[in-house]
Amino acid sequence: MRLTSFTDFGLRALMRMASAPERAFSTAEIAEEFGISRNHLTKVIQRLARHGFVATRRGAGGGAMLARPASEIGLGDLVRLLEQDQALVECFAPDGACSVTPVCRLKAKLCAAEAAFLAELDRSTLADVALPAPVPALA
Template sequence: MRLTIYTDYALRMLIYLGVNGDRLCSIGTIASSYGISKNHLMKIVVDLAVNGVIESVRGNGGGIRLAKPPSEIAIGDVVRITESDMFLVTCFDATAPNCRISSDCKLRGVLSQALAGFMSVLDGYTLADVIVDRQSGIQSLLGIEIVAARHTPAERRTVATRSVPRRVR
């Protein structure tokens, strides 16, 4: 099985965002760091934002960041979001013409079991599993300035909703 470039880029973008903590990152900076298409990443951002994996902040100084901690982002879930289908062979697609041997073929069951095993392994890992203990190395390879995270996504929401008292002069 081979994952699409779309999924590959989505996973790379999430790694980039994961090692950046709660900092907002620009799509252009991520694309430049990996040497990949900014246009491809823009489509992926929309997909991941709609599915609640990342959040997008518009306006001057805006950008993107993870919508939840890396430990809550399962790799299997990202693959399910970004892969348009998981048809290992044509008989997995109900809209495709039937194979001549489909009524007596057990290959579909074998491949279905293999796919389930593949996804089960991916479901066993989170974004945190692939970046923890490698964060500074990844940051260095991508030219990312190393800074400590300030707030978790939940803390950001709390800080953003607090009212700030006005100063009396």
């Protein structure tokens, strides 16, 4: 199974936030650390904020931080949210059309594999994968 860059960026940002849950991280800071698109990351953070995983503040000292303890954020829940618009295969999409659907035996296998993948992630929380605390820059 392959996750989208949207999910990848979200997980990396959350892993960084979990390393220092008391502070706010700017999207520019996280984007620079991981070498990813700031604009794309902003969209990811917005979705995470809309669904209560992160809290955001504007202005000086602003940024994004975890809205609840990392130990209460399941990895499976995160992946479900971040991948919600991405069907594993075309026939899983709400409007997915497939000419072999009436006789397909693969769909059930893929559905079971996706469920097993998410079940494995459900056994872990963001706290389990938090990055080490960032090292402060020397002045």
